Amino acid sequence: MSKTQVKNTSLVDFIWRNADDLWGNFKHVEFGKIILPFTLLRRLECVLEPTREQVQETIKSLKDSGIDMDVILRQQTGHPFYNTSNYSLASLGATRTRQNLEDYIAQFSENARVIFEQFDFANTLARMDKAGVLYKICQNFATIDLHPKAVPERVMSNIYEHLIRRFGAEVNEAAEDFMTPRDVVHLAIELLLDPDDQLFIDNPGLIRTLYDPTCGTGGFLSDGMEHVRSLQDRYSIAPVIVPYGQELEPETHAVCLAGMLLKTLENDPGRDLSKNIMLGSTLSADKHRDEKFHYCVSNPPFGKKWEMDQAEVAREHKEQGFEGRFGPKLPRVSDGSMLFLLHLLSKMEDPSKGGGRAAIVLSGSPLFNGNAGQGESEIRRHLLEQDVVEAIIALPTEIFFRTGIGTYIWILSNKKPAHRKGKVQLINATEMYEAMRKSEGNKRRRVGENQTREIVRMYSEFEPGKQSLICDSTDFGYRRIKVLRPLRKKMVISEEGIAALAEEKAWEKRTEEQQAAWQDLFRENMDRTEGWHWMESFAKNAVKRNETLGKADVGLIKAFRKAFGVHDPELDPVVDKKGNIIPDDDLTDYENVPLGTDIHDYLATEVLPHAEDAYIDETYRDETDGEVGVVGYEINFNRYFYEYQPPRDLEDIDADLKAVEAEIAGLLSEVTE
Template structure:
């Protein structure tokens, strides 16, 4: 009989006490890989306990009959997995604990046994047995009731979160790589699914697919499925979300497998949802090539290099172009988050098949990193010009466990309603938070009331103090290159002419024999020397040795009579899309530097027009509020008050 139930933190504290038995024999970094698989094992065991005897009886009856046992045993458990061992954590015995435990694990169905393979559990069992603590740990876990009826899915997710966060804190590892706080998960799934509530209600029993490209422990998938289930009273027959996911880390993948094994679909109770959860790198080993999904949600790692995936990503970009996932462009190697953004966009179901929506949590860099023509800018351009960005929500800082940076929740859609087409909604939710007791860097949460406020603002799709509905072209610009003339005069002194002759092996020594003095242009110098034309290399040396830049000098001309540009004065101007570059140039440039001109050879690769198109999304530009500086009289009064206070304190010391 289990002795311990309760909240996620209570259960986690109880389970974590097993670490007391690990001190001395195991490194801190091993604690998580030991405790977590026992937690998963106990969860599975609790679920199978009610049907345990029925499974053993069915196995004994049909094992030699030639009938496929898998179907029969799944029917007995009413889950897509089973165990045919006589053992459980509570009856392994103290004499052959390791042998019996491994026998117990080996009798799980294949889809459950793989969970323990990913933790290298047999090696863990051997080490625990050698340390003399295996039996005690098994007995401790046998006392914890983790059945879904006692510990619902959301509480269990919180338990995993609590344990993983604690492991990360103990060993100083980046738990944020696979942890998304519950409040962020709830907000993302609500923004993703709520707009389709009316559609769900009008289509009873609708089956839709759900995909998480970096599924971690399965928090997003479980929450989205729960979100629909919680609203089942709204529908005659509730919709069904079929989950799919991919995860890089074996341990977190195993946690997600467990969560999906324990979920059943009302329309297909025997379906093994864990088969849809794949292991491997989404970027370089996509297990869902060519597949599309109605809903996608993800929190990829922030600011992680993608050099390990570079060969596969570069090849797909080069060979498949827009038929692949990375056609628009590639970001710099030190941050792969925009690769995940493109992958998610490529997985959205086609509009002809009902369309797709996606939610992804990103850092601030995908909003603005990279200038016009860069990979990042081209990715933003593709998303915006194809009208795939529906909304971006700026989240409060300090809401993640191991980082306090600003984060943003992007909502993508290829089935926008009419009032959103061609527009992007920016929501500045940075001020919507509630303070909590510190959990690492997490000092704030988005409460249920604040989440409801964000959802209301999003649904309204109107301008307001923290909401802006903007034409997508607002974020675009055309970068033009502005040139100014190279103006030089020339001083032909004995020393400088000698240096020039030495650098050009005397090729022009005879011409410069009697040429001395100051010349206001290259043409007058050449005329004095009787030179009509000079090789480019020699001309470059002449300008470097004898030439002196002078804003009052005449513009330099090339051999075709064209004005030569001064690279030191070269500049770029970002002209807002929709504004004529000539009008902008006349007003903003020529008014200040009349001799400037636009380099018309710099053209956009796509539309072939002068200037290179770029896109960036600057939140501060749209939500900045000017705060005037304090009056000098107020500052002076404060300083005098402080001086008086200091004088009083000094007086007390000297008395």
């Protein structure tokens, strides 16, 4: 491949065409682990190229001086990293390519060298050398100009992510675990930072921190820094965003490190921002444990199990409670996305220090999964009762690469302005998108600049409208009450009842001999009708007379009552020895009563007209407030934005059918002619 070819094709296609030289020696699934680190290496090399000779001169003149070269070389390169090798990809030579390349990489400063260690690059190079393709690949990449002046940061980020998507697709991995489309990234950052524009104006040079606990390749962090950088013309001294993050996957973490090595802060150009990007699982090993941030943003994997983190998360929940990150009950292990909601809440700067805001991209399940009292509902309850949910924006479907499901952006804040206190804004942006000319996997739509501005405008104006609803936090809450009905059953011995015993576990535990003995006894009493309590005394007296029957324990008597019990609405309610009404388990029901509505008034208006003997179980109480009924919260977007579509007129439907019939008849006539 030549430089001319680079001009005649897209850069990403040119880079990926290196796969042509790997065919036969490597599997598809291995291409990404070769091509991606070479792309990163060439990017770093291009950045250092202008200062290469100066660095070499400095090394020659000061190598025996005992001076700390690290500080001097960073100053000379203008970046927090450097390379002291005499080699480049173009000058490795064809005879000792691997040894020279290994030396080249070893001469990077430690913060850059770790990038290639995370790719296990040394083993990859050995395999490439053995296969005889290493020199060819090095020469291919040496022809590409990846300097930031030739390939801007945002373009480079798109290239990284395209390569990762291509690699992820090859191995059938969930690429969406670490891929957030640029349009979604941009929208989330605009929603997160736009409300503070006036704060930036009033405080020139203000320094703010931005944290992503699932940072992937660093898209959110880069876009956040770009947001304030693009506003430089508004300020005498531009604001500064300092990025922090953590990533689970070593390869994507390495890409993020490379991106952060190339970033500089105007107020501190020598600062190594890659040191702020940690490797590991955020849920079980928070590497920023004692830190708080002004802004937090995340797109955790949708519907991913958290069983690998379960032991540590459960320990923190038990030992620290609300002093830790996971105070409410925990969600089911099948989906850990709501744990990241709690994590972000814990990482926001304290209100006493100015507070913090967060944006998180989630699927629809965190809005409604879990019943009252369960982990998911308790997490929603905590967030809403703490009044930290500012807004939830429903996004269009088909905007992610590997899934077409509906997604939502939650905006959290512990410094709500007065007009937002106690309120949650719901924005329906499901129809606000541009169709893409060429789909990328499941991504067939994008949120364009016009749509982004409109969504941010609705959020900023905080006014009710067709696509924007302002709700009270309590609108999403309810009390789940347990509604009982009196037991009105009698015992009727029948063949149907004997057959039904086969479905009862207590009956299955009996031996065949015991089962046969009980069946014979019941057939002796066939068609006998008695009261509810008769069965207990009948069974206990029977085992006293016949040892073959075994024991008449509580489980067996319960099985008999279930099999032979017959409902009779004309009977008086069955009571226990203390005169208390026994409820009928088969008729037990639950009702969700909106918060603010008296549960007894609700029973009178919504239940008693249909079941006049129903009553509320006063022992079924909430663990937190002790009141009757368990509190739950759910956020049902469809309920708030549903628009009734009346059915079409029968005349119109009939006309369409006749038109189709005529068309079919015409086609058939052409065939038969």
